[in-house]
Amino acid sequence: MNEKKRLYNITTFGCQMNKADSERMGGILENMGFEFTEDPNNANLIVYNTCTIRDNAEQKIYSYLGRQAQRKHQETDFTLVVSGCVAQQEGENLLRRIPELDLVMGPQHVNRLDSLLEQVFAGNQIVATEPIHIYEDITKPRRESKVSAWVNIIYGCNERCTYCVVPNVRGVEQSRTPESIKAEIEEVARQGYKEVTLLGQNIDAYGRDLEGTTETGRNLYTFTDLLYYIHDVEGIERIRFATSHPRYFTERLIKACHELPKVCEHFHIPFQSGDNDILKAMKRGYTHERYRHIISLIRHYMPDASVTGDAIVGFPGETEAQFQNTLSLVNDIGFDQLNTAAYSPRPNTPAALWDNQISEQEKSDRLQRLNHLVSIKAAEKSQRYLNRVERVLVEDVNPKDTSQVMGRVEGNRLTFFKGDITSLKGKILPVKITQVRSFSLTGERVF
Known part of the structure; x- marks a missing residue:
């Protein structure tokens, strides 16, 4: 060339x-x-x-x-x-x-x-495209952000949800060693990053493929143990993680997030459906009661925690009554934000071959109704921020108003306030929240 x-x-x-x-x-x-x-x-x-x-x-x-x-x-x-x-x-x-x-x-x-x-x-x-062992990250990424860094901790997925193509395309679970993960976090801290987000398709599965147990026989390499291990890297002020699976989410992990000051009180836990028969057809491995219990435990330890999730409407065979169960769960829990999608048949997945597919019109109608409820509940959850002083990590300029900068509170709400990005980028600043919306906040810097 x-x-x-x-x-x-x-x-x-x-x-x-x-x-x-x-x-x-x-x-x-x-x-x-x-x-x-x-x-x-x-x-x-x-x-x-x-x-x-x-x-x-x-x-x-x-x-x-x-x-x-x-x-x-x-x-x-x-x-x-x-x-x-x-x-x-x-x-x-x-x-x-x-x-x-x-x-x-x-x-x-x-x-x-x-x-x-x-x-x-x-x-x-x-x-x-042949299956291979992923060798360790040896090249420094060209990171898009100068403030917050992604750090992979586990590749692949061993789940077999009937709608999902991910295990077919991303391969089996493969955890990175705690030492290599910590070394990458130490490197991003040296580069001036203030926040890391630990990534995994199913992050709670971290360590299942690594050998080693404690004296009691518990796996030595759990995700909870990893959080304790990497928590005190100097320079990193915030730790986030995604994506969690309700089947493997533990009270021990919740307690760790409560005890470790750098771990943000923000939990992204997909539930996909609020109906047990649909969850069984999806092969998700939990019930809506189990999901609700997890959220109640989180709020027991951290009443102010932010909870987000994923939901699918129009899964094959979903009745109106079963869809109403999803609406009930969303209404009862009150998510800070929810990623919603109409079911889309994917190649080489069991659900794509079933003959009880829902019409596009019905899926669209249900998605619209769900999104309307999500917006109402998110607006209600936003109210708790009004007149509070929140610590905002400044990430960038507001593209719609260049006199403002934007960043995120610990609970992951996008927040805007007046300021100069050249002097404020990467800083964590106190901001009094003066306006709340469903999915974002506006405030004034507290000096």
Whole structure:
């Protein structure tokens, strides 16, 4: 490739795990001598890091790819890469559909991007989707934020939820060692980061694949133990984590979050449905009573804790009465925020083959009704912040009002206040909350 024009662009779709993967790929590419460009049309290497959770996300990717594939016919030094979950799911089918692709690479191969590209530059068209052991993160990521850093602690997922494609595309669970995780956190602290978010598809499964037990026979490497182990890294002031699974969420973890001052009192615990028969069909492994018990325990130890989650409406066979059970759970718990989605059949998942699919119209109606309730309950939960002084970690300028900066309170509510980003970025400041909305706050800095 022309050394003067080694420019790359990465477009990321989907979840926090994908964002973290993109940051690692950016670090690898810059190690290889590439420079980042905001404009994909200026780049001579483009990566689309893809998501297959929902069909509309997948279709959007094909429209992006079609536009860039045309460039391959005019530009000899242009490289087109598809990574992530669509790449893993489709594999060689992607090459048949878009023969202009140079590299199709599943999530487990992210840390091998440099060696795979060397094969591409040698004239090969590569598909890397075979299951492999993910070797340790050795390249410093090109992190999007200068304030808050993602840190992967476990890859893959061993659950078999009947609607979910993730285990098929991200592979089996593989925990990083506590030592490597702590070393990465110490490195981001040296770089000036104030907050880390520990990531895992099912974070409560951390350590199940690592060998070692205590004298009582308990697994030595639980997620709770990891929190204690990494808590006192100097310079890090906030620790967050996602995503939790109700089946494995323990009172011991709740107590740890209560005891450890740096761990934010914010819990993201997907429940997916408030109906036990639907949860059983989903193979989630818990009941709505179990979920409610977890939330009541959290609020027993931390009455002010912020609770967020995920919910799916229109799962195959869901009746109106079963949907009402989901509305009841949302109404009773009062989430600070809820990620909602209409069920979308995904390839190679059991639920996609069932003949009791719900109509798109019914799914859309239920989603609209759920979102309306979510907004009402979130607005109610926001009221507790009014006139309180909250500590806000300043992340960026408010794009809608450049006289304001924005950041998050410990409970993860987005918060805006007047200030200069050049002097305030990365600082944790006291802010008196003067306005509350369903999903954000406005305040005034307290001097």
